[in-house]
Each structure stands twice: as structure tokens, then as C-alpha cells.
Amino acid sequence: ITSWAEPYKIKMVELIRMTSRQERAKAIRDAGFNTFLLKSEDVYIDLLTDSGVGAMSDRQWAGMMTGDEAYAGSRNFYHLEETIRSCYSYKYTLPTHQGRGAEHILSKILIRPGDYVPGNMYFTTTRLHQELAGATFVDVIIDEAHDPASDHPFKGNIDLDKFSDLIARVGADKIPYICVATCVNMAGGQPLSLENLRALRGICDHHGIRIMHDMTRVAENAFFIQQREAGYADKTVAEITHELCALTDGATMSAKKDAMVNIGGFLALNDELLYEQACEQVVIYEGLHTYGGMAGRDMEALAIGIRESLCDDHMRARIGQVEYLGQKLIDAGVPIVRPIGGHAIFLDARAILPHLPQEQFPAQALAAALYVESGVRTMERGIVSAGRSPETGENYGSKLELVRMTIPRRVYTQSHMDVAAEAVIDLMERSKQICGLEFTYEPSCLRFFMGRFKVS
Numbered sequence: 001i002t003s004w005a006e007p008y009k010i011k012m013v014e015l016i017r018m019t020s021r022q023e024r025a026k027a028i029r030d031a032g033f034n035t036f037l038l039k040s041e042d043v044y045i046d047l048l049t050d051s052g053v054g055a056m057s058d059r060q061w062a063g064m065m066t067g068d069e070a071y072a073g074s075r076n077f078y079h080l081e082e083t084i085r086s087c088y089s090y091k092y093t094l095p096t097h098q099g100r101g102a103e104h105i106l107s108k109i110l111i112r113p114g115d116y117v118p119g120n121m122y123f124t125t126t127r128l129h130q131e132l133a134g135a136t137f138v139d140v141i142i143d144e145a146h147d148p149a150s151d152h153p154f155k156g157n158i159d160l161d162k163f164s165d166l167i168a169r170v171g172a173d174k175i176p177y178i179c180v181a182t183c184v185n186m187a188g189g190q191p192l193s194l195e196n197l198r199a200l201r202g203i204c205d206h207h208g209i210r211i212m213h214d215m216t217r218v219a220e221n222a223f224f225i226q227q228r229e230a231g232y233a234d235k236t237v238a239e240i241t242h243e244l245c246a247l248t249d250g251a252t253m254s255a256k257k258d259a260m261v262n263i264g265g266f267l268a269l270n271d272e273l274l275y276e277q278a279c280e281q282v283v284i285y286e287g288l289h290t291y292g293g294m295a296g297r298d299m300e301a302l303a304i305g306i307r308e309s310l311c312d313d314h315m316r317a318r319i320g321q322v323e324y325l326g327q328k329l330i331d332a333g334v335p336i337v338r339p340i341g342g343h344a345i346f347l348d349a350r351a352i353l354p355h356l357p358q359e360q361f362p363a364q365a366l367a368a369a370l371y372v373e374s375g376v377r378t379m380e381r382g383i384v385s386a387g388r389s390p391e392t393g394e395n396y397g398s399k400l401e402l403v404r405m406t407i408p409r410r411v412y413t414q415s416h417m418d419v420a421a422e423a424v425i426d427l428m429e430r431s432k433q434i435c436g437l438e439f440t441y442e443p444s445c446l447r448f449f450m451g452r453f454k455v456s
């Protein structure tokens with residue numbers, strides 16, 4: 001046999017509701033043309049995010065029943081800590097309620113006002129926490145990452161010259177760390193190579209700059225390295241993941257993605273002194289250091305989910321499903337970010353709606369139209385998500401103006417992917433009828449979550 005299927009079978013199902021076009025047109029108006037404000041019951045196939053929406057395994061659910069809900073020293077915490085140490089190499093673990101809880105604490109302990117934090121593209125909450133702590137974010141990803149058509153195999157790579165230029169310009173003492181994301185979300189789920197990370201390690205060691213790893217989708221990055229980087233074809237996803245993590249000094253993790261739990265995250269560190277400082281913050285903002293923001297049962301499900309996420313068969317099915325959808329769209333001539341990413345397909349809204357200027361939020365409009373046409377929920381990843389500079393009040397420019405069709409892990413079947421592809425292909429034919437949008441309510445930060453729009 002040369003073809004493969006998912007390495008699991010379905011034991012329980014959740015029923016979903018079909019809606020009429022008329023119902024959906026009303027629902028999106030009521031939601032201010034923002035797919036984040038739709039009720040989930042009005043959604044047929046939910047590709048809003050891959051965060052917290054994965055299907056847990058029977059083993060994870062069984063683990064939930066062994067939760068030790070002691071306030072201090074829960075057995076499940078020690079299991080989680082041991083799992084993170086052996087799978088990811090990090091010595092100390094602080095559980096947090098989700099990824100941004102870890103970002104908050106990391107930013108608080110490491111950033112001083114006036115600092116600079118470079119990163120391989122921004123993530124919304126990550127950058128905001130850096131800015132709230134007084135830092136300026138500097139994008140040091142390679143230029144190819146900003147070009148949806150470039151098929152560079154490692155579009156998540158750091159541009160080492162951009163990083164070195166920043167060090168020369170502001171001085172290493174103003175750079176507490178570089179934030180390195182694996183499988184860069186905003187670039188389209190694009191990986192970085194181990195070669196690039198190793199070279200970065202050399203520069204950072206020379207200048208005494210830490211590497212902090214946003215490891216939210218590290219296993220997906222490891223899979224791409226196995227497939228694409230010379231010398232790694234015979235290594236397992238688990239081995240490559242360990243190697244990636246071991247090149248960094250610590251990590252923030254949204255466990256709701258790779259690790260397939262519905263809620264949770266952690267801050268992981270190697271430096272004991274930093275860990276002590278982080279503990280002081282965790283007890284203020286999250287909870288005692290042995291549970292942070294998580295229930296014992298959730299830490300157990302996470303420990304089990306981490307190991308499941310590192311299985312080659314799982315990852316082949318996971319990325320294979322994303323590829324299946326992406327290839328269907330490519331074959332039909334739909335412009336999407338290339339190469340196909342790890343967790344999502346990103347539609348190039350600029351190319352699909354060339355009649356709309358970026359100030360009319362083409363990606364936001366496309367996501368709303370796709371929902372009305374088909375009940376498929378997606379999200380904007382363009383100028384609305386990019387937000388405004390706190391200093392100038394201007395919109396952050398965003399070269400990428402994308403709609404993200406995010407695939408939850410172990411949730412949908414190939415038939416759901418067929419429907420989602422058909423919905424996009426149908427809509428392409430009527431794309432000229434899609435009108436631009438304008439804000440009727442713009443929140444002061446993370447505006448994409450709760451902003452409201454009307455047809456302009």
C-alpha cells in the first residue's frame with residue numbers, strides 16, 4: 001500500500017447544523033462582518049482557527065479522569081514537567097492559562113522600556129505584550145516571507161543580516177532576546193530550517209542575546225524539516241523537535257495547537273534565575289507555580305497530547321490534510337500562499353479581490369462573503385489583524401492580505417475539505433461582486449477580535 005489514511009478512527013461525533021444562505025446573511029450582519037463575532041452554532045465547517053479546537057484522543061480523555069486537583073504539587077504537573085524536559089529539552093516549566101499568559105510573563109521579566117525585540121514576523125498577542133512592556137518589535141524575517149508567491153522552502157527563516165544590522169544600530173544590550181517562532185503563523189504556517197537556527201545561535205552567543213522560542217507549532221516545523229532539509233529525512237519528528245528546542249534558551253507555548261488540548265500553555269526556561277523571576281510573576285497573574293493557569297486534569301491531557309503530537313504518522317496525516325485542501329485550490333487556480341503551510345491555507349485576498357484597495361479590508365470582506373456563501377468560517381490575516389502603531393496611530397502596513405482557512409487537528413474529514421474547496425472556488429467566480437468594508441467600531445488593541453464593520 002502506498003496511500004495512507006489518518007492513524008486513528010472516530011469513536012464519538014459532534015453533530016453540526018446546516019444553515020440557509022438567508023440565515024447566514026443575517027448572522028454576518030449581526031456580527032458586524034466579523035467572523036469572530038459569529039455564533040458557532042451558525043457555522044457549518046469551522047476553519048476560524050486551529051487553536052483549542054483539536055479532537056483529544058481517548059487516552060487524553062482517560063488522562064482527564066486522573067486529574068490531581070491539589071492546590072500545590074499536583075502529580076499531573078510533575079508529569080507535564082517531565083514530558084517537557086524529555087520531549088522539548090527545557091528544564092523548568094510554568095503552566096499558564098494559554099500562550100499569551102506565558103508571553104505576558106516573559107515580556108515582564110525580560111523587557112525594559114526602550115528595548116527592541118526582533119522576531120521572525122510578529123504574532124498579534126506576542127507583539128502586544130512586548131509593546132506593553134515598553135519594547136519595539138522589529139521584523140527580521142527573510143523578505144520571501146512577505147511574498148505569497150515565493151516558494152522558498154523555509155520562509156520562516158531569520159534574515160541574519162537584518163538581525164546583525166539591528167544589533168549594530170541599537171546595541172546588543174538593548175535586545176533582551178530574539179523571539180523565534182517555529183512554523184510562523186502570520187507568514188502562512190511557514191517553517192524555519194535548523195541550519196538557519198544554528199547560524200542564529202552562533203550570532204546570539206557572540207552577542208549574549210537569548211533566543212526565546214514561540215513553539216506553538218514546533219512539531220509541524222519539525223515535520224517540514226524532515227521532508228525538506230538535507231540530512232533530516234531519517235530523523236523522527238520527535239528527534240528534530242528536540243534538536244530545535246535545544247538550540248533555544250526558553251519558550252512560550254500555546255498548547256492549544258500542536259498539543260491538541262482545548263486550553264492551556266506554558267512558559268519553559270533553562271535559566272534558574274529567570275525561572276525564579278518568572279515564578280514571582282506567575283503567582284501574581286496566573287496561579288501557584290505548579291498549576292499556573294491550568295487544572296490538574298488539563299495538565300495531564302497536555303502531557304499526553306505532547307507525545308501524540310510528536311508521532312510521525314500523526315504529523316503526516318495532519319499536514320497531509322492541509323496539503324490536500326491546498327492542492328485542490330491550487331489545481332483550480334485559486335491564489336494561495338506558497339508553499340502550502342502547516343496549519344492552514346492562506347488565500348491571497350489582494351489577488352482574489354484586485355478591485356478593493358487595502359483600506360477597504362479585502363481579506364475581511366472575503367472571509368465574510370465565504371461564510372455567507374457556504375457556512376465555512378475563516379478569518380482575516382491582513383491589515384485589520386496588523387493593527388495600529390501605538391506611537392503614530394497609523395495602520396501597521398501589511399504586505400500580506402490573507403484569509404486563513406485553518407484546519408483543526410483530527411476534527412474534519414476529507415469530505416469537509418472538499419466542501420471547503422468547492423466553496424472557495426465557487427466564490428472566486430463571483431468575486432467582483434464582493435464589496436469593501438469600513439469600521440463602525442474599532443477596539444484600541446487586537447482590533448480583529450471584536451471590531452465591527454459595515455459595507456462601504
Ligand code: F0G
Pocket residue numbers: 048049050051098099100101123125126181185214216253254255256264265
Ligand atoms: N503564538 C502563536 C504563533 C499563536 O499562533 C498564538 C495563537 C499565540 C502565540 C497565542 O496563544 O491563543 O494560546 O494565547 N494563535 C491563535 C490562532 C489564536 O488562531 O492563530 P494563545
